[in-house]
Amino acid sequence: xxxxxxxxxxxxxxxxxxxxxxxxxxxxxxxxxxxxxxxxxxxxxxxxxxxxxxxxxxxxxxxxxxxxxxxxxxxxxxxxxxxxxxxxxxxxxxxxxxxxxxxxxxxxxxxxxxxxxxxxxxxxxxxxxxxxxxxxxxxxxxxxxxxxxxxxxxxxxxxxxxxxxxxxxxxxxxxxxxxxxxxxxxxxxxxxxxxxxxxxxxxxxxxxxxxxxxxxxxxxxxxxxxxxxxxxxxxxxxxxxxxxxxxxxxxxxxxxxxxxxxxxxxxxxxxxxxxxxxxxxxxxxxxxxxxxxxxxxxxxxxxxxxxxxxxxxxxxxxxxxxxxxxxxxxxxxxxxxxxxxxxxxxxxxxxxxxxxxxxxxxxxxxxxxxxxxxxxxxxxxxxxxxxxxxxxxxxxxxxxxxxxxxxxxxxxxxxxxxxxxxxxxxxxxxxxxxxxxxxxxxxxxxxxxxxxxxxxxxxxxxxxxxxxxxxxxxxxxxxxxxxxxxxxxxxxxxxxxxxxxxxxxxxxxxxxxxxxxxxxxxxxxxxxxxxxxxxxxxxxxxxxxxxxxxxxxxxxxxxxxxxxxxxxxxxxxxxxxxxxxxxxxxxxxxxxxxxxxxxxxxxxxxxxxxxxxxxxxxxxxxxxxxxxxxxxxxxxxxxxxxxxxxxxxxxxxxxxxxxxxxxxxxxxxxxxxxx
Ligand code: WTA
Numbered sequence: 001x002x003x004x005x006x007x008x009x010x011x012x013x014x015x016x017x018x019x020x021x022x023x024x025x026x027x028x029x030x031x032x033x034x035x036x037x038x039x040x041x042x043x044x045x046x047x048x049x050x051x052x053x054x055x056x057x058x059x060x061x062x063x064x065x066x067x068x069x070x071x072x073x074x075x076x077x078x079x080x081x082x083x084x085x086x087x088x089x090x091x092x093x094x095x096x097x098x099x100x101x102x103x104x105x106x107x108x109x110x111x112x113x114x115x116x117x118x119x120x121x122x123x124x125x126x127x128x129x130x131x132x133x134x135x136x137x138x139x140x141x142x143x144x145x146x147x148x149x150x151x152x153x154x155x156x157x158x159x160x161x162x163x164x165x166x167x168x169x170x171x172x173x174x175x176x177x178x179x180x181x182x183x184x185x186x187x188x189x190x191x192x193x194x195x196x197x198x199x200x201x202x203x204x205x206x207x208x209x210x211x212x213x214x215x216x217x218x219x220x221x222x223x224x225x226x227x228x229x230x231x232x233x234x235x236x237x238x239x240x241x242x243x244x245x246x247x248x249x250x251x252x253x254x255x256x257x258x259x260x261x262x263x264x265x266x267x268x269x270x271x272x273x274x275x276x277x278x279x280x281x282x283x284x285x286x287x288x289x290x291x292x293x294x295x296x297x298x299x300x301x302x303x304x305x306x307x308x309x310x311x312x313x314x315x316x317x318x319x320x321x322x323x324x325x326x327x328x329x330x331x332x333x334x335x336x337x338x339x340x341x342x343x344x345x346x347x348x349x350x351x352x353x354x355x356x357x358x359x360x361x362x363x364x365x366x367x368x369x370x371x372x373x374x375x376x377x378x379x380x381x382x383x384x385x386x387x388x389x390x391x392x393x394x395x396x397x398x399x400x401x402x403x404x405x406x407x408x409x410x411x412x413x414x415x416x417x418x419x420x421x422x423x424x425x426x427x428x429x430x431x432x433x434x435x436x437x438x439x440x441x442x443x444x445x446x447x448x449x450x451x452x453x454x455x456x457x458x459x460x461x462x463x464x465x466x467x468x469x470x471x472x473x474x475x476x477x478x479x480x481x482x483x484x485x486x487x488x489x490x491x492x493x494x495x496x497x498x499x500x501x502x503x504x505x506x507x508x509x510x511x512x513x514x515x516x517x518x519x520x521x522x523x524x525x526x527x528x529x530x531x532x533x534x535x536x537x538x539x540x541x542x543x544x545x546x547x548x549x550x551x552x553x554x555x556x557x558x559x560x561x562x563x564x565x566x567x568x569x570x571x572x573x574x575x576x577x578x579x580x581x582x583x584x585x586x587x588x589x590x591x592x593x594x595x596x597x598x599x600x601x602x603x604x605x606x607x608x609x610x611x612x613x614x615x616x617x618x619x620x621x622x623x624x625x626x627x628x629x630x631x632x633x634x635x636x637x638x639x640x641x642x643x644x645x646x647x648x649x650x651x652x653x654x655x656x657x658x659x660x661x662x663x664x665x666x667x668x669x670x671x672x673x674x675x
């Protein structure tokens with residue numbers, strides 16, 4: 001059964017998986033793990049909710065303690081640790097100085113293998129973050145509550161800029177570096193940022209990529225929609241050496257490394273933030289074209305990522321932890337930057353692609369740095385697997401713990417990860433969660449639960465999932481019947497709301513299953529928009545998105561966003577994007593376009609469509625194929641039947657098409673696609 005099958009939108013999702021055999025965590029892992037006593041889980045049972053989460057909040061330093069753990073008087077606008085005051089940057093940097101000033105906070109690994117790895121101690125990070133905070137405050141005029149857009153690649157400047165913002169109480173909105181200027185513009189407009197922080201160029205895929213050019217596109221596009229950016233800070237990948245072909249705009253663009261010289265040795269007091277003040281916005285794709293800004297708070301979010309980094313990632317002070325993801329996604333925010341640093345860990349930041357110069361690069365990095373916790377996505381694992389199984393054994397590294405995140409992992413791929421990458425020495429957690437959630441929702445607790453390939457596991461401590469059918473009836477727990485997974489209770493890592501759109505927040509995540517008679521948090525299950533089944537042992541297996549979101553390589557792309565990019569091509573009249581299974585990336589988008597009457601199908605049009613998608617969204621959305629079809633299969637009310645197209649792309653039976661307005665088109669498209 002593939003993810004694509006699950007997206008057909010049929011009422012019940014058929015599941016044909018067999019039960020997988022469980023594996024037990026290595027005893028060596030259990031011997032050192034933070035959480036090993038099943039009795040601990042009792043502390044996180046419903047009887048102790050919400051106070052159980054005080055354990056997570058206690059991991060942080062507070063300027064002032066909270067008086068109320070959870071305020072649920074205005075659901076679903078839940079507030080955690082009310083009355084508490086803290087600063088995220090202080091918790092990630094300052095508080096570690098006393099005991100471990102000289103410990104490495106980040107290892108920065110440049111993509112070019114000849115360039116030296118940089119070890120940034122907490123002391124060095126402290127100095128630089130303070131200087132950057134002073135620059136943002138005094139040169140850019142940013143202050144508490146302002147929002148700033150970052151469009152930064154994977155270099156040290158990204159976490160430094162984020163932490164500097166957090167120090168000032170400035171809300172950062174980081175746009176994934178691989179996104180286009182146009183995608184960046186959408187996010188500048190929505191967040192009303194006046195300042196953009198970017199970089200001239202970065203290494204990825206074996207070359208230095210021009211990045212600054214996207215800033216110019218972004219600013220122009222944002223201005224056309226009334227959002228004016230008046231300052232652009234441009235970090236240089238190699239300070240003093242400008243690596244972009246685009247000219248700097250006088251009076252608007254400034255080299256950050258140059259301006260920073262005026263702020264040398266400056267210190268900035270961390271702002272005292274309320275627990276429910278916003279720390280950052282992270283955009284994610286929704287079912288409409290407009291991206292949703294998940295607005296994350298300071299106290300609850302920091303508590304949740306610190307708690308899960310400690311108990312699920314099991315990061316101890318002596319560990320070297322590498323999350324091979326991009327900070328431009330939520331995984332990187334929570335599990336490269338905020339969670340590990342809150343614990344005072346040493347975190348690896350790798351600039352480039354895993355296969356540069358060859359697919360053994362990750363193992364060389366692990367060996368060189370003594371990485372013992374490794375965290376990545378099924379897409380990366382599939383890619384490394386395709387390159388062969390000989391690599392890991394050649395290198396002297398030993399993982400105690402590995403994570404998979406972002407998409408469902410096939411049991412075969414899971415087993416390869418366990419045997420080859422982990423050398424059967426590492427425990428694996430398959431963590432299911434979302435941008436909106438801040439941190440893990442379903443996962444095994446690695447020192448307690450056995451692992452089951454392909455299953456995320458039970459709810460994380462304090463998380464109570466439930467599966468509903470379409471009509472809102474609870475599917476019997478453990479029945480193996482598929483339905484819509486929801487979380488019954490609030491948890492501290494959940495976003496506060498969608499930036500600027502409370503109504504959409506309620507509609508998208510809550511309206512589906514509200515019990516109007518309920519009081520407080522009960523009766524407000526969070527709707528995750530994923531299909532799932534729960535096996536008799538209580539483990540959840542995630543089937544994929546129920547909505548029109550395509551999960552490519554663990555990155556969510558809204559179907560609508562892709563379709564609207566296709567429609568920017570003048571010849572295109574209609575577009576439909578469907579997910580097709582792909583061996584490496586899990587799922588890839590496949591595009592169908594119908595042209596305006598009188599226009600002949602032509603390879604050049606397909607090329608234009610591809611270019612439009614890359615320009616509007618980025619190369620990550622590059623479709624597998626673009627089919628130019630004479631018409632779309634449609635319902636009588638004129639809705640495009642994506643389900644039919646998706647079946648044709650996957651060489652499957654499209655099912656009953658007799659009720660379509662134009663059933664004959666299905667055969668035409670089939671002969672085009674399948675011949
Ligand atoms: C999917 C990424 C199966 C899921 C942290 C979810 C997963 C979407 C898993 C969120 C997993 C994430 N197993 N599916 N372990 N983790 N997903 O917002 O469909 O980029 O809704 O957050 O990825 O993607 P997002």
